Amino acid sequence: MRLLVVEDDALISRSLVDALTPLGNTVEVFACCSDARAALRQGGVDLMLLDIGLPDGDGLSLLAELRDAGDRTPVIILTARDALDDRVRGLDLGADDYLAKPFELAELEARVRALLRRSQQRADNRLGLGPLSFDPASGAASLFGEPMALPHRELLLVESLLLHAGAIAPRETLEGRLFGFGEVGSNALEVYVSRLRKRLKGAGLRIRTFRGLGYRLEEDDG
Amino acid sequence: MIEVEGSLKRRLGGWLVVTVGVLGLALMVEAWVSSQRAAARAFDAQLQAAALTIAEAVRWQDGIPQVVVPAAALQILATDSQARVFYAVLDDDGRTLSRNWPVDIPVAWQQALDEGGMSRDLTTTLGELRLHAQRVASAGWVTQLPVQVWVGHTLEGRRALARSLFERSLSRFIAMVLLTGVLMGLTMRAALSPLRRLRRQIRGRGADDFSPLAARVPKELHELAQALDHLFARQRQGREDLLRFTADASHQLKTPLAGLKTVSELGLRSSDPDEWRQALTRVHARAEDTSRLAGQLLSLARLRHLDRETALPALDLGELVRDVALDWAARERAAEHDLGLGSLPAEPLKVCVEGWALREALGNLIDNALRYTPTGCEITLHLSREGDWARLSIVDDGPGVADAALATLGQPFQRGGRQDTEGSGLGLAIVDTTARRMGARVQFANRSPQGLEVVLWLPLAKDEQDVTGAFAAGVNPGEST
Numbered sequence: 001m002r003l004l005v006v007e008d009d010a011l012i013s014r015s016l017v018d019a020l021t022p023l024g025n026t027v028e029v030f031a032c033c034s035d036a037r038a039a040l041r042q043g044g045v046d047l048m049l050l051d052i053g054l055p056d057g058d059g060l061s062l063l064a065e066l067r068d069a070g071d072r073t074p075v076i077i078l079t080a081r082d083a084l085d086d087r088v089r090g091l092d093l094g095a096d097d098y099l100a101k102p103f104e105l106a107e108l109e110a111r112v113r114a115l116l117r118r119s120q121q122r123a124d125n126r127l128g129l130g131p132l133s134f135d136p137a138s139g140a141a142s143l144f145g146e147p148m149a150l151p152h153r154e155l156l157l158v159e160s161l162l163l164h165a166g167a168i169a170p171r172e173t174l175e176g177r178l179f180g181f182g183e184v185g186s187n188a189l190e191v192y193v194s195r196l197r198k199r200l201k202g203a204g205l206r207i208r209t210f211r212g213l214g215y216r217l218e219e220d221d222g
Numbered sequence: 223m224i225e226v227e228g229s230l231k232r233r234l235g236g237w238l239v240v241t242v243g244v245l246g247l248a249l250m251v252e253a254w255v256s257s258q259r260a261a262a263r264a265f266d267a268q269l270q271a272a273a274l275t276i277a278e279a280v281r282w283q284d285g286i287p288q289v290v291v292p293a294a295a296l297q298i299l300a301t302d303s304q305a306r307v308f309y310a311v312l313d314d315d316g317r318t319l320s321r322n323w324p325v326d327i328p329v330a331w332q333q334a335l336d337e338g339g340m341s342r343d344l345t346t347t348l349g350e351l352r353l354h355a356q357r358v359a360s361a362g363w364v365t366q367l368p369v370q371v372w373v374g375h376t377l378e379g380r381r382a383l384a385r386s387l388f389e390r391s392l393s394r395f396i397a398m399v400l401l402t403g404v405l406m407g408l409t410m411r412a413a414l415s416p417l418r419r420l421r422r423q424i425r426g427r428g429a430d431d432f433s434p435l436a437a438r439v440p441k442e443l444h445e446l447a448q449a450l451d452h453l454f455a456r457q458r459q460g461r462e463d464l465l466r467f468t469a470d471a472s473h474q475l476k477t478p479l480a481g482l483k484t485v486s487e488l489g490l491r492s493s494d495p496d497e498w499r500q501a502l503t504r505v506h507a508r509a510e511d512t513s514r515l516a517g518q519l520l521s522l523a524r525l526r527h528l529d530r531e532t533a534l535p536a537l538d539l540g541e542l543v544r545d546v547a548l549d550w551a552a553r554e555r556a557a558e559h560d561l562g563l564g565s566l567p568a569e570p571l572k573v574c575v576e577g578w579a580l581r582e583a584l585g586n587l588i589d590n591a592l593r594y595t596p597t598g599c600e601i602t603l604h605l606s607r608e609g610d611w612a613r614l615s616i617v618d619d620g621p622g623v624a625d626a627a628l629a630t631l632g633q634p635f636q637r638g639g640r641q642d643t644e645g646s647g648l649g650l651a652i653v654d655t656t657a658r659r660m661g662a663r664v665q666f667a668n669r670s671p672q673g674l675e676v677v678l679w680l681p682l683a684k685d686e687q688d689v690t691g692a693f694a695a696g697v698n699p700g701e702s703t
Contacts, residue, residue: 085578102513107554168552170544210551211562211602213544 001025001116004048006036006062007078008055012101016049019105020112033057040066040073047116050095051078052086060090067094074119076111078103114166127162130219131203134162143203150199153178157192161207161217170214231410238406242399249395257387261380262352266341269354269373272298273339276309276371277358287313287369289320295373303378308351310372319369323348327372331355335370349376416443424450432458467526471519478512518648521582525655536572536683539612543605546584550592558597561588564604564617571605571612572683575660580680583656586649587616587676595620612680619673623666631666653678 003025007013013029020027025046030036033056039045048066052059063075076097077090087098096118097111121127127134131144134155141148141158150158160177161169175184178192193215197207204220275295281288289311299307310321316332325346334340335357344351353374416439423437432454439447482505489501547563550556573580584603591601595618604615623631631650650664657664657678665677 102510102517104510104554110554168548170548210548211560211564211600212566213548213551213563216552 001046002044003027003112004036004039004045005029006031006033006048006054006059007051008032008053009051012051012078015105016108019109023109023113031055033059033062036062037065040071045073046119047074047076047112049076049078049112052090053080060086060093063090063093063095072119074115076115110166117165121162121165127159127165129162129165129217130205132158132162132200132205132217134159143200148199153192154196154199157196161215165217168210168214168216171212172214174214230414234406234410238403242402246395246399250392253391253395254388257384257391258380260387261383264383265352265375265380266354268298269341269352269375270339270356272296272309272373273354273356273371276311276373277356277369280311280358280369280371282367285367287311287319287367289369291320291322299373299375303382305379306348306376308348308353308372308374312370312372313367314370325351325374327353327355327370332370344374351376352380413440416440420447420450430461432461463526467523471523474515474519475512478508478515482508482512515648518586518652521586521652522648522655525579525582525652525659534574534576536574536685537577538570539573539614539680540566540570540605542577542580543584543603543614546581546588547603550585550588555592556588559592559595560598560600561592562600562602564602566605567607571607572685573612573660573680574683575662575680579656579659583653583678584614584616586652587678590649591616591618591620591674607682610682612682614678614680615675617669617673617675619669622668622672622674625668628666628668 001024003020005013005016005020005027007016007029008031010031013031017027017029028039030039031054033054036048036050040048050059050063054062059077063077066073066075074096075094076099077087077095078099078101079086079090080101087100090098096115099108099111117129125136127136132141134141136159139155141150141155148158156178157174160174163169171189175189179188190209193207193209200206206218206220208216208218210216272295275298276289276291279290279292279295281290291309291311295309296307299309306323308321308323308325310323310325310327311319312327312332313319314332316327316329325344325348328344331340331342335355337357337359339354339356342353342355344353351374353372355373356371357368358371359368416437420435420437420439420443423435434451434454435447437447485501485504485508489498489505492498492501544563544566547561551561588601588603591599595601599618599620601616601618604613604617606613653676654664656662661681663679665675665679667675667677669675
């Protein structure tokens with residue numbers, strides 16, 4: 001994967017390179033907007049980490065340019081902690097995620113991985129995590145390449161969880177997808193989740209419950 | 223925004239003109255009347271004297287009165303002005319014994335006349351006359367016919383006297399008004415001079431001079447000067463707070479930075495990779511704390527500068543709480559804890575607060591819970607409505623806090639009575655400050671069998687407050703727990 005880091009603090013960009021390169025990425029660092037713009041024009045960028053305060057301009061305007069040009073390259077914006085309003089603006093402008101400085105490298109790696117996976121899935125139109133995959137075109141799920149015979153609602157659950165791969169799938173979203181927007185019993189969703197859990201046992205995948213919030217499909221090793 | 227509305231001098235001058243005008247009119251009328259009266263009195267006395275003089279000159283010869291009007295009497299009657307003088311001596315039957323003008327005295331007057339004399343105004347063809355009459359009877363033992371002496375003169379003399387008396391009063395009055403005006407101007411100048419002094423003093427102050435005013439002011443300006451002093455004091459307080467905060471913050475940051483420097487220096491000095499590793503681990507932990515501290519200091523500084531003036535749009539508390547919970551639950555930091563969302567109310571709860579500040583406060587509470595509870599603990603956010611308040615609580619099932627430390631938990635640098643933690647002691651102070659800015663209240667309580675509950679009571683937006691009366695009892699925040 002080719003990653004772009006646009007960050008003017010040498011220490012931070014250096015550690016970003018050191019953290020992301022071992023994950024099998026090529027990381028290029030730019031310290032100002034204009035250099036980054038040139039690199040983006042060449043294309044082939046899989047993900048951009050964009051700092052908002054840059055010496056030659058606002059990172060947000062670079063993001064706006066990018067989206068205006070129809071470029072869907074995933075972007076994670078890096079903001080200072082006291083600039084949470086920028087975060088909101090950034091997300092409005094089409095950033096895919098944000099991280100507030102100072103961040104933990106583990107956090108950063110997880111976000112980058114999740115975002116890369118999502119954009120990858122968008123690219124080849126297949127959803128997958130570990131051995132589990134779902135083909136939206138045929139509506140079929142498979143585990144280790146074997147097709148899974150799943151009832152309709154469990155299939156919808158697999159699709160929804162994979163759509164959010166690596167992130168929490170909010171409870172309301174899942175309920176809406178599975179049951180429509182009518183009244184749902186409080187544990188109806190939990191019933192389907194526990195059924196799916198049984199099926200995924202031993203596949204190196206688990207569904208973690210976030211009480212009151214939703215569920216996250218994650219790989220056992222982290 | 224200062225608007226100039228009228229002028230103090232003009233206002234005072236206006237009042238002066240009005241009062242002096244009204245007063246002057248009254249005084250003029252009074253002066254006119256009294257000068258008329260004075261002139262009348264003076265001339266009536268003259269007439270009386272002239273009448274008496276003539277009366278004394280009456281002689282009776284064989285019971286028949288003989289009159290020779292003495293020149294002295296006429297002298298008395300004559301005035302400086304060109305007044306015409308009249309006299310007539312009549313007997314009791316109205317027969318004229320002597321007169322200088324053919325003026326008929328009304329019979330009714332003649333009959334009404336007695337020893338006391340009488341004064342009358344009479345309009346004749348010769349003009350208006352002032353008449354005085356005296357009845358004279360001889361004091362002898364022979365019965366004699368009494369006579370009536372009528373004297374009078376036209377009114378020019380009186381008028382001239384009255385006019386000159388009035389003119390004298392008028393000129394005195396005008397002189398007085400002019401003098402008053404001048405004095406008033408001087409007084410105003412003198413009275414306003416403390417204001418001018420105050421202005422000069424304030425204008426001459428340095429930008430960072432917040433010392434109390436050292437000015438002598440009259441009682442009326444005392445309040446203004448006090449208000450100014452109060453303002454200066456508050457500004458001074460604000461600046462001192464800011465300076466102290468900056469100093470505190472620098473100190474807070476300096477200590478961990480010094481530690482970082484020492485640890486890394488020691489690590490560099492060694493050539494043993496194991497020691498490097500240890501040093502790096504320590505550097506990492508310390509750097510993490512330091513950056514958290516810096517973030518918190520920044521939040522505090524920002525909170526202090528929250529603009530209270532602007533009206534905030536109402537935001538849905540449920541949405542914000544869910545958002546924050548999702549945000550934190552997804553973080554790596556929370557991976558070892560069970561961070562979840564409890565019950566949310568079905569209908570939206572609107573509050574008028576700064577969204578970022580509330581997020582920051584909630585984040586600090588969640589961060590604290592993650593930091594100070596063992597892994598595997600449950601941390602749950604609850605939101606409910608009680609009366610006109612939203613009750614937002616963060617509950618954990620960790621070890622809780624010593625009861626003695628509960629009350630001071632919200633104060634800076636308290637660390638829940640624990641000196642062993644690496645926390646800055648600022649997290650809950652931020653929550654507390656935020657809450658106070660929002661008109662909210664924070665409550666800390668231990669739970670049984672274990673755990674800590676932090677409750678944020680937020681006032682609902684005005685149009686959200688209950689009008690149905692279902693909660694009309696008006697639950698007081700905090701009393702229900």
